[in-house]
Amino acid sequence: MKNYDVIVLGVGSMGSATCYNLALNGLRVLGLEQFEIPHDQGSHAGQSRIIRKAYFEHPDYVPLLQRAYENWHDIESKTGSQVYFPxxxxxxxxxxxxxxxxxxxxxxxxxxxxxxxxxxxxxxxxxxxxxxxxxxxxxxxxxGFITPERAISLFVEQAKSFGAQINVKEKVISWTREAGIIKVITDKDLYTCKKLIITAGPWAGKIIPGLSSSLxxxxxxxxxxxxxxxxxxxxxxxxxxxxxxxxxxxxxxxxxxxxxxxxxxxxxxxxxxxxxxxxxxxxxxxxxxxxxxxxxxxxxxxxxxxxxxxxxxxxxxxxxxxTPDEHFVIDFLPNYEKDVVIAAGFSGHGFKFVSVVGEILADLATKGKTDLPIGFLNAMRFEL
Ligand SMILES: Cc1cc2nc3c(=O)[nH]c(=O)nc-3n(C[C@H](O)[C@H](O)[C@H](O)COP(=O)(O)OP(=O)(O)OC[C@H]3O[C@@H](n4cnc5c(N)ncnc54)[C@H](O)[C@@H]3O)c2cc1C
The missing domain is CATH 3.30.9.10 (D-Amino Acid Oxidase, subunit A, domain 2)
Known part of the structure; x- marks a missing residue:
C-alpha cells in the first residue's frame, strides 16, 4: 500500500494547480487523472479562456481574481512561459x-x-x-485570455519537478475514510493518504457523496x-x-x-x-x-x-x-472534519481562477484554513 500526505483526485484545471502548490510546499502528493493531461473530455479543452476582473457574476470574486492575476504572473515569471495574454x-x-x-x-x-x-x-x-x-x-x-491546456501542462511539469507523483490513465473508483485514514481505490491500485482533495470537474457528482443533486x-x-x-x-x-x-x-x-x-x-x-x-x-x-x-x-x-x-x-x-446559483463550491466536505476538501461546480466560469484555487485548496488541506475570502462559496448552501 502506498501512502501520501495528500491525494488530488482529478488532475485537470483545478487539480493541476493544486498538485503544484502542494509539491512546492514539500508535501508528498499523488495526483490521479483518469485520462491524459490535458485532454478534451472534461471542462478545460479549447485553446483559450477569458480572464477578467470586473466580475459581473458577483463582486465577492474580485479579491480572488486579484490574487489569481498575481499567481498567473508568478508562475509565468518562475517558468518563463506565457499563459496569460492581455x-x-x-x-x-x-x-x-x-x-x-x-x-x-x-x-x-x-x-x-x-x-x-x-x-x-x-x-x-x-x-x-x-x-x-x-x-x-x-x-x-x-x-484577456489564458491558454488552458498550456497552463495545466505547466502546473503539472512544475509539480513533478518539486517531487509530485502524477499518474495518468488511472481512474478513481471509490474512496473511504476510516479512523482518520483515507483509502483511495483506483482501477489499478490502492493508496492511502491523510488528506484528500477532490477536483473531479464534471465527474464531481459521481465521486462526492451528496453533491450529485446540486450539480x-x-x-x-x-x-x-x-x-x-x-x-x-x-x-x-x-x-x-x-x-x-x-x-x-x-x-x-x-x-x-x-x-x-x-x-x-x-x-x-x-x-x-x-x-x-x-x-x-x-x-x-x-x-x-x-x-x-x-x-x-x-x-x-x-x-x-x-x-x-x-x-x-x-x-x-x-x-x-x-450549481443552482452558478457560484462555485470550495470547502471542506461536510461530515469529514477537515480531511476532505472539494472544489466543484465551476459553472462555466472557473478557469481564470485556477492559479488561486490551487493555492486555496493546498492551504485548506495542509493548514486547515485559507486567508482568502471564500465563505460565499461554502458547501452548506446546498443540501449535502
Ligand atoms: C466551452 C467552455 C468555455 C469556457 N470558458 C471559460 C472562460 O472563458 N473563462 C473561464 O474562466 N472559464 C471558462 N470555462 C470554465 C472552465 O474551463 C472550467 O470552470 C474549469 O475548467 C473547471 O475545472 P475543473 O478542474 O473543475 O474540471 P476539469 O478541468 O475537467 O478537471 C477535472 C478532472 O478530473 C478528472 N477526473 C474526474 N473524475 C475522475 C476519477 N474518478 N478518477 C481520475 N480522474 C478523474 C477528469 O478527467 C478531469 O481531468 C469554460 C468552460 C467551457 C466548457
Missing part, C-alpha cells in the same frame, strides 16, 4: 442587464479600470463590431470560424468580447484569431454562447453539435460582428458543471 475585453449590452450592471458594480467597488465607449468611439476603435442602438459598451484593458453537467458548443475579413480579427487588432443579447438569457463571447504557429490548432476565430446547454452524463456525451447550435452562433456573428463569418472551420464540445 487583449482587453469589450462588453456590450443593455445598461440594466446583468452583464453591464455587474461589471460596473464590481469595477466601482474595487476601483477596476473600465472605459465607457460611445457608439462612435466603439466604431472608430473597433470597426469589426456592430453594436445595436441603446446598448452600452464598456472596455476592460487588463482583461448539473451540460454540454457546450464552441465554434471556430473563418471570418470574411480576417485582418479585423487578428490577435493584435481585436480584443476578447462578451455581448449580453437582450433577446435571450445568455451571452455570446469570443476571442481574436490565434496564430496556429504559436497556439496550435484549431485555426480560425473562436466563439461560444455562455448559457447552460444540453444536460449530459460526462461518461456518455453526444459530441456532435446540432445544426441549430451552430446556427445560433452564426446568427450572433451576423448580428454583432458582420465581417466575422464566411464559413465554419470546426465545432467542438466541452462540459460545464453548473
Amino acid at each position: 487583449t482587453g475585453l469589450l462588453y456590450a449590452g443593455r445598461s440594466n442587464d446583468i452583464l453591464i450592471k455587474g461589471v460596473r458594480e464590481s469595477a466601482e467597488k474595487y476601483k477596476i479600470n473600465i472605459e465607457s465607449l460611445s457608439n462612435s468611439e466603439t466604431r472608430s476603435r473597433y470597426p469589426q463590431f456592430q453594436i445595436p442602438e441603446g446598448y452600452e459598451v464598456l472596455f476592460e484593458p487588463d482583461a 448539473q453537467v451540460t454540454r457546450q458548443v464552441i465554434a471556430w470560424v473563418n471570418p470574411k475579413q480576417p485582418q479585423l480579427f487578428e490577435l493584435r487588432q481585436s480584443p476578447c468580447w462578451m455581448i449580453d443579447d437582450e433577446s435571450q438569457p445568455g451571452m455570446y463571447y469570443g476571442f481574436p484569431i490565434l496564430p496556429v504557429d504559436k497556439f496550435g490548432l484549431p485555426a480560425g476565430m473562436k466563439l461560444a454562447y455562455h448559457y447552460p446547454g444540453v444536460p449530459s452524463d460526462p461518461d456518455h456525451v453526444d459530441r456532435n453539435p446540432s445544426k441549430e447550435e451552430e446556427e445560433n452562433l452564426i446568427e450572433a456573428l451576423h448580428r454583432y460582428l458582420p465581417a466575422g463569418y464566411s464559413s465554419t472551420h470546426v465545432l467542438k464540445t466541452c462540459l460545464y458543471t453548473n
